[in-house]
Amino acid sequence: MTATTVDAPPPEVRLPKRRGVEFSLLVGAVLIAVFGYIDVGLTKNGAVPPDAAGYGAGLGVLALLAHLAVRFRAPYADPLLLPIAVLLNGLGLVLIYRLDLETPKDQAAPTQLIWSTLGVALFIGVVVLLRDHRVLQRYAYLSVAAALVLMTVPIFFPAINGAKIWIRVGGFSFQPGEFAKILLAVFFAAYLAANRNALAYTGRKIWKLQLPTGRVLGPIVAIWLLSVGVLVLERDLGTSLLFFGLFVILLYVATGRTGWIAVGLLLAAVGAFVVGSLEPHVHSRVQDWLHPFASIDAGQGPGQLAQSLFAFAAGGMLGAGLGAGQSVLIGFAAKSDFILATAGEELGLSGLTAIFLLYALLVARGYRAGLALRDPFGRLLSIGLASILALQVFVIAGGVMGLIPLTGMAMPFLAQGGSSVVTNWIIVALLMRVSDSARRPQPEHVETGVIAPIVEVDQ
Amino acid sequence: MIRYIRRAAGFCLLLLVALLLNAARVQVFQAESLDDNPANRRKTIGRYEQKRGNIVVDGKPVTGSRDSGEQLRYERTYLHGPLYAPVTGYASQTYGTTFVENAEDDVLSGTDPLLAPLPLWNEITRSRQPGGNAVTTIRGAVQRAAYSGLGGRKGAVAAVEPSTGKILALVSSPSYDPEQISGTGRRVTDAWARLNGSPSQPMLNRAIRQTYPPGSTFKIVTAAAALDTEVVTDIGAPTKTPEPYVLPGTSTTLPNEASGCRDASLEYAIRVSCNTVMAELGVRVGMAGMLDTVQKFGFNDDGLRVPSRVSASSFDTSMTADQLALSSIGQYDTRATPLQMAMVAAAVANGGELKSPYLVDRTTDADGDVASQYSPKSLHQAMNPSTATQLQQMMVDVVENGTGTNAAIPGVRVGGKTGTAQHGTDNTGTPYAWFISWAHEDGDSQPAVAVAVVVEDASADRADISGGGSAAPIARAVMRAALAD
Numbered sequence: 001m002t003a004t005t006v007d008a009p010p011p012e013v014r015l016p017k018r019r020g021v022e023f024s025l026l027v028g029a030v031l032i033a034v035f036g037y038i039d040v041g042l043t044k045n046g047a048v049p050p051d052a053a054g055y056g057a058g059l060g061v062l063a064l065l066a067h068l069a070v071r072f073r074a075p076y077a078d079p080l081l082l083p084i085a086v087l088l089n090g091l092g093l094v095l096i097y098r099l100d101l102e103t104p105k106d107q108a109a110p111t112q113l114i115w116s117t118l119g120v121a122l123f124i125g126v127v128v129l130l131r132d133h134r135v136l137q138r139y140a141y142l143s144v145a146a147a148l149v150l151m152t153v154p155i156f157f158p159a160i161n162g163a164k165i166w167i168r169v170g171g172f173s174f175q176p177g178e179f180a181k182i183l184l185a186v187f188f189a190a191y192l193a194a195n196r197n198a199l200a201y202t203g204r205k206i207w208k209l210q211l212p213t214g215r216v217l218g219p220i221v222a223i224w225l226l227s228v229g230v231l232v233l234e235r236d237l238g239t240s241l242l243f244f245g246l247f248v249i250l251l252y253v254a255t256g257r258t259g260w261i262a263v264g265l266l267l268a269a270v271g272a273f274v275v276g277s278l279e280p281h282v283h284s285r286v287q288d289w290l291h292p293f294a295s296i297d298a299g300q301g302p303g304q305l306a307q308s309l310f311a312f313a314a315g316g317m318l319g320a321g322l323g324a325g326q327s328v329l330i331g332f333a334a335k336s337d338f339i340l341a342t343a344g345e346e347l348g349l350s351g352l353t354a355i356f357l358l359y360a361l362l363v364a365r366g367y368r369a370g371l372a373l374r375d376p377f378g379r380l381l382s383i384g385l386a387s388i389l390a391l392q393v394f395v396i397a398g399g400v401m402g403l404i405p406l407t408g409m410a411m412p413f414l415a416q417g418g419s420s421v422v423t424n425w426i427i428v429a430l431l432m433r434v435s436d437s438a439r440r441p442q443p444e445h446v447e448t449g450v451i452a453p454i455v456e457v458d459q
Numbered sequence: 460m461i462r463y464i465r466r467a468a469g470f471c472l473l474l475l476v477a478l479l480l481n482a483a484r485v486q487v488f489q490a491e492s493l494d495d496n497p498a499n500r501r502k503t504i505g506r507y508e509q510k511r512g513n514i515v516v517d518g519k520p521v522t523g524s525r526d527s528g529e530q531l532r533y534e535r536t537y538l539h540g541p542l543y544a545p546v547t548g549y550a551s552q553t554y555g556t557t558f559v560e561n562a563e564d565d566v567l568s569g570t571d572p573l574l575a576p577l578p579l580w581n582e583i584t585r586s587r588q589p590g591g592n593a594v595t596t597i598r599g600a601v602q603r604a605a606y607s608g609l610g611g612r613k614g615a616v617a618a619v620e621p622s623t624g625k626i627l628a629l630v631s632s633p634s635y636d637p638e639q640i641s642g643t644g645r646r647v648t649d650a651w652a653r654l655n656g657s658p659s660q661p662m663l664n665r666a667i668r669q670t671y672p673p674g675s676t677f678k679i680v681t682a683a684a685a686l687d688t689e690v691v692t693d694i695g696a697p698t699k700t701p702e703p704y705v706l707p708g709t710s711t712t713l714p715n716e717a718s719g720c721r722d723a724s725l726e727y728a729i730r731v732s733c734n735t736v737m738a739e740l741g742v743r744v745g746m747a748g749m750l751d752t753v754q755k756f757g758f759n760d761d762g763l764r765v766p767s768r769v770s771a772s773s774f775d776t777s778m779t780a781d782q783l784a785l786s787s788i789g790q791y792d793t794r795a796t797p798l799q800m801a802m803v804a805a806a807v808a809n810g811g812e813l814k815s816p817y818l819v820d821r822t823t824d825a826d827g828d829v830a831s832q833y834s835p836k837s838l839h840q841a842m843n844p845s846t847a848t849q850l851q852q853m854m855v856d857v858v859e860n861g862t863g864t865n866a867a868i869p870g871v872r873v874g875g876k877t878g879t880a881q882h883g884t885d886n887t888g889t890p891y892a893w894f895i896s897w898a899h900e901d902g903d904s905q906p907a908v909a910v911a912v913v914v915e916d917a918s919a920d921r922a923d924i925s926g927g928g929s930a931a932p933i934a935r936a937v938m939r940a941a942l943a944d
Contacts, residue, residue, distance in 0.1 A: 249470070253463045296498040306498065312485045313493030314501050326501050349486040353479060360475050367468045371461060383464060387471065394474040403481040 018079035019071050025083035026063045033059055033090025036322055040098045043323030055097065058113055059090050062120040069124040074436035077127075078369060081435065084362050085428045088413035089116050089421065091355070094322070095342050096416050099335050102328035108335050108416045115418035119425030126429035133433050137377045140190030147183035148226070150176035155233050164234040165408075175419040177230070177239045178410075181388055182426055184223070184243060185250075189380035191219065192254035196376065200255040223247065224267065235281040238395055238407030244268055245391045250384050254376070276405075289405040304330055304338065308400045311341040312352075319348025335416040337408055340400050356397070359412070363390045366431050372438035382434040385427050500530075505587060507531040507552060512567040512590030512825065514547050514559055517599045520592070522547060527642060535560075540636030542606050545615075545629045545664045546597055546818060548767070549637035553647050558664070559818060562766035563593040566822040566830065573822070573830040589825035596625035596820045601908070604940035605630040608933035612916035615665035617798040618937050621805035621897060622905040623835040624814030626765060627941055629798070631669075635661035667769045670794035671913055674880030675926065676893045677789030678737045679803055679850060682725060684752035685740045686846040694726040694849050704735035707780035713738055729853040730861035732877060734788050741787020742780050749787065750776060755839040757802050757813065758795070765798075765818045772799040790881060797911045800895045802838075805909035807854060808874065808897035811847035813838045850874075854897070863894065865931035868939060872899045875934065877926030891915045894930030898938040908941035910934045 034056035041049030063086045070077055093116070097109040130136075136143075153167060153176055160166045167174045192199070198216045224247060230240055248264035251257075276286045287294070288305050295303040302310065311327040314320060325345035330338045344352045366386025370379045389412055396415075399406035410420035485493070493499065510533050513520035521543045523536040535550040537543070548558025556564050565571035567590050572578045574588040605616035609632040618628040639650040654662050663669055685691040691698065702721035703712040713734050720733035728736035741749055753774040757763065761771035772795040778786060785791035795803075798816060806813040815838040822830045842850070854874025857863040863875035878893030892914040899906035912930040 249467050253460060253467050256460070256463045293496070293498075296496070302496075302498040306496075309485060309489075310493055310496065310499045310501060312482070313490040314499075315486055316490050317487060326504050329500060344482070344486065349482055352482050352486070356475060356478055356482070360471075363471055364468070367464060367471070370464055376460065379460060379464065383467060387467070390471040390474060394478060397478050398481065401478075401481050401485050403477065 017075045019067075019075060022070070022079035022082055023067055025079065026067055026086055029083045029087035029090060030056065030060045030063055032087060033094055036091065036094035037097065039321070040094060040101070040323040043321060044098075044101050051097075055093055055109070055113065058117070059086065059093065062086070062117060066120050066123055066127075069127045070432060073128050074432050076436045076439040076441075077432040078365050078435035078439065080361060080365050081428055081431055084358050084365075085413060085425065088355070088358060089119075089425075091343075092339065092411075092414035092416075092421075095339055095346075095414065096335050098323055098346070099328055099339075099342060101323070111418070112416055112421065115421045116425075118418070119422040122422060123425040123429040123432075126426060127432055130430075130433055133378055133381060133430065133437060134375060136186050136381070137190045137193070140187050143183040143190075144187040144223070147180040147187065150180045150183070151226075151230050151234075159235070165236045165239065175417070177234075177236065178419040178423040179426075181239075181242065181246075181423060182385070182430070185246060185381065185384035185388060188223075188247060188250045189377055189384050192250055193376040193380050196254040199251070200257060220247070220251070235279065236408070237275070237282050237285065237405070238399075238409035241268075241272075241395055241407065242388065242391050242409070244271075246384055246387055249387045250380055253383055254380060282405075285405045285407070289399075289402065292402060304333065305400070305402065305406060307331065308338050308341040309402055311338075312344040312401060315345040315348040315352070317349050319344075319346050319351050322346050333408075336410060337396065337406075337415065338400050339415045340397055340411050343414070344401075355414075356393070359389060359393045362386070362428075365435065369431060369435035369438040373434060378434050378437060382431060382438075385431055385434075388427065389424075503552075504530060506568055507533050509533065509569060509587065510590055511535060511550060512569065512592045514543075514563075514567075515592050515594040516543065516546075516597045516602070522550075525641075529643075531643060535638065535641040537636060537638045540638050541634035542602060542630075543597070544634045544637050544662075545631040545666050546595060546602075547637065548664075549640055551637075551640045551647070552643045554640055554651060558767040559593055559595065562764070563819060563822060566591040566593060569825075571822075571830065574824045591825060591830055592823045592827070593819050594821050594823060595818055596620075596627065597629065597818070598627045598941065600940040600943065601628040601937055602630060604628070604936045605912075605933065606632065606634075608912075608936045609914065612914055613659065613665075614912070614914040614916065615669065615797040616910065616912050616933065616937060617666045617796075617801040618908055618910045618941060619798075619801050619805050619814075619816050620905075620907070621809035621909045622814065624805075624816045624838070625820070625835075626798075626816050626818045627908060628910075628937060629666045629818070631663065631665040633659050633661045665797065665913070667765065667767060667796055667798045670770055670772055670796050670799075671891050671893075671915070672793060672880040672882050673789040673795040673800055674878035674891065674893050675732045675734075675789060676800055676803070676876045676878035676895045676911075677787070677793060677795070678729060678732065679807060679854070679876050679895070680753055680756055681737050681741045681744070681749070681787045682729060682853065683756075683807075683842040683846055683850060684744045684749050685725065686849060687752060687842050688744050688748045690740060690743045690748075691725050693724075694853060695724050697722045697724055698728070698736055698740065700736045700739040702735050704739055704784075706738075706784050707742060709781050711781070713784070726853055726856065729876070730856050732862055737788050738784035742784050744787075746778060746783055749783065750774065752842070755813070755841045756806060757799055757838065757841075763816075765816050767818065769798055769816075770796055772796050789878060797913050799911075800893070800913075801909050801911035803841075804854075804874075804876075804895040804897045804911060805906075806841040807847055807850045808899060808906035808909050809847075810844045811840055811842040813841040858896070862925075862927045863896065863931050865927050866894065866896050866935045866938070868898065868935060868942070870901070871938075871942060872901060873897070873935075873938065874899075875931065877931065879925045889915070890925075892926050892929035894926045894934045896931075896934045896938065898942055900942055908938055910937045910941075912937070 037052035038048050100107050100109050154164050165177050195216050251260045292305045307330040327342040327345045363386045366382050370382035373379045396409045396411050398404040410417040412424045510524035514522045521538050524533040525536050527534045531552050548560040550556045550560040569588040569590045574591045605628045616630040619626050640647050705712050715734050717731035720735050758772045758774045763769040775792045782791050786793045815836045821832045858866050858873045858875045862877040866875045875896035880891040882888045895911045897906050897909040912933045914929045
């Protein structure tokens with residue numbers, strides 16, 4: 001090294017904050033939703049719907065408030081996350097609003113807008129109040145305890161449509177399992193960040209598989225058993241699959257042990273087979289998946305999955321156009337579990353691909369934040385949150401399109417469902433927070449008295 | 460850890476690819492079979508989602524669409540439903556379509572590729588065009604004259620333009636209003652049951668779907684065969700036929716209603732409608748010759764479309780001589796639709812050339828731009844032109860001096876032939892009154908119209924039923940309407 005470089009001040013790397021980009025994208029996202037309302041109104045009634053202005057303004061104000069919170073409290077956060085969330089939420093409102101026109105007695109869009117407002121409020125709350133994601137690491141055990149409580153509570157409430165995953169108080173229904181997702185992600189990330197070396201390198205070796213010690217492995221296995229327990233007691237294949245997938249992905253990322261995936265898949269296969277053949281509710285879902293037209297052949301008319309496939313097929317390449325489809329034929333779950341069928345029918349394969357890519361972008365940005373972060377907890381947390389989105393989209397989209405057996409889950413942001421919208425807004429808020437940390441310029445000098453962050457050396 | 464994050468990201472990418480491939484599978488590769496699944500209501504809903512195109516008479520639609528506000532949104536309405544029912548048929552959400560509604564369904568419902576400005580683009584978007592229109596050849600005044608002429612009596616009228624084959628009128632009576640069965644639900648099924656259960660068979664299209672023994676009107680066909688085969692070379696010369704005529708191989712004698720038929724000329728036999736002469740001439744022409752001629756007139760052809768299917772008129776292909784004799788005067792198993800007999804008159808009027816009859820002149824898109832245009836086609840040369848000229852002369856003679864004077868129109872050259880067809884066991888049924896005719900205005904290069912009328916009214920006095928008395932006045936009214944511009 002030459003003297004000049006030693007004496008010169010280190011070059012200042014100023015990462016762009018990109019808040020202007022975010023704002024422009026937000027304007028675009030809100031406009032797309034507003035055009036969606038107008039299109040629906042023109043198709044259905046030949047006139048611009050009078051409440052389009054209300055929905056548009058509502059969405060616009062929410063987007064603006066969220067943007068302002070980000071601008072002041074997380075200025076380095078990824079500029080794509082918020083616009084994608086607003087766009088998906090807006091599209092969801094358009095689709096629900098559109099289906100509301102077919103079911104005048106059952107209006108879901110106004111409620112969805114209220115829940116979206118609550119979701120954005122919580123988004124702002126997280127962005128403003130949570131200054132550093134590492135704080136969450138301290139609450140790992142509190143998180144898992146809360147998650148367990150939330151998941152077990154619905155057992156004491158009556159089943160709705162065959163699944164015991166709701167708490168219904170008055171006219172309000174509420175899925176506590178949705179929130180448990182975030183809490184579990186926090187716990188997994190914290191636990192694995194703390195114990196990943198022990199999981200990877202200790203314990204006995206059987207053939208090629210390095211087994212960790214029971215003390216380290218125990219809590220994790222307990223969580224897996226719990227997820228199967230939730231499934232059996234609440235008949236909720238989707239959530240259980242999601243927890244399990246999340247767990248395997250994080251375990252793999254934390255330890256780098258491919259064997260874990262093999263073991264995970266094996267356990268999942270055994271669990272799925274046992275439950276799929278023994279539990280009648282799940283068993284019927286598997287039968288529907290294998291024979292979606294069985295009810296037609298039996299002369300009972302098309303079942304929900306058949307109706308959903310009809311809807312997707314009717315959309316074809318370019319879709320029927322907003323408001324021009326017939327996906328309301330699907331029946332009672334058209335606005336919730338099957339909302340994607342409306343998107344497929346009215347926006348076509350092209351629109352559906354765009355929606356999938358929006359989710360993919362959201363997931364990719366989460367992974368990217370994970371790559372850029374330096375602390376293992378933050379990394380695992382962002383990977384975990386992004387994977388929740390990815391798995392959820394895959395499980396529900398694959399389910400309604402006949403790729404895998406159908407499980408009752410909500411398409412993030414699109415589907416009718418308050419708990420789901422609120423949860424997904426919190427997930428995006430946490431991703432904003434970690435991406436802000438990931439993209440924030442590193443302090444040049446470590447101040448005395450502060451423990452230096454552990455700089456990780458990749459294996 | 461970075462390496463594993465990248466691999467996990469790769470796993471997520473794999474999930475995305477699986478979703479996209481699966482979406483393409485369902486939305487592109489399986490789309491058609493899913494669309495065609497009988498349990499998929501979309502085709503039905505889509506079909507009634509937009510207004511159906513119209514069937515046009517005289518430049519004005521005789522159909523319409525009504526917004527029912529139900530899942531199957533637009534229902535068919537009809538102006539003057541009973542008048543045009545034999546032309547339009549019905550378009551029912553419950554019972555499907557018939558006649559022009561059926562034949563031009565692709566155009567009317569908007570699925571015909573001819574309606575799309577860019578067919579390939581349409582194929583990709585799989586969108587439906589606004590319903591197009593079917594413009595008929597029917598002339599309202601002619602149709603109304605025929606309908607009011609029948610006046611609710613059982614019967615039918617077919618009128619064609621001889622030089623082109625345009626069908627100017629197609630009437631069946633009694634009729635019904637197709638609007639009663641347009642929609643769905645109890646009222647429609649009740650109306651359907653009532654219409655189908657009615658003894659007067661209002662939904663039977665007597666003009667093209669019912670065959671009758673043509674009686675003496677068939678003698679025009681026999682005369683054409685006799686002239687074309689040169690069994691008769693001079694229409695004014697005696698035919699050397701006995702009276703009464705004993706059917707060959709039997710002891711049954713065939714009587715005449717008219718007098719002076721012994722050894723009569725063909726001209727006289729047509730004028731007064733001699734049974735003996737025409738039966739004997741038919742036997743002399745022979746089975747093969749008769750069959751050749753009747754088929755050139757369109758008998759025994761079940762492929763005729765106008766574009767609605769026309770029931771085949773029949774002439775037996777193998778008969779004994781006595782059966783052939785009876786068939787030659789339009790009895791025994793000989794049967795014809797009213798349209799078939801109008802075609803016989805038209806072929807005579809048009810110099811022997813029989814044009815294919817047609818009902819739909821053109822189809823247009825919703826804006827009225829032509830999608831397809833029918834061009835008149837020749838069906839057969841039914842007879843030699845010289846034979847046609849002689850037959851024209853004889854048919855004019857019928858109207859001027861013979862049994863068809865009730866069809867005469869002052870100042871117009873009108874040719875006709877009466878018929879009274881026996882039917883039922885031992886001929887106990889009330890006879891059908893027939894009249895076929897054509898009108899050719901002086902100074903016009905082409906004949907204006909050829910008409911066939913059949914009246915089967917059971918309530919009429921038997922003596923009163925004769926082609927000249929019951930059917931000829933209707934034919935005259937129809938010809939008058941066709942001649943008026």
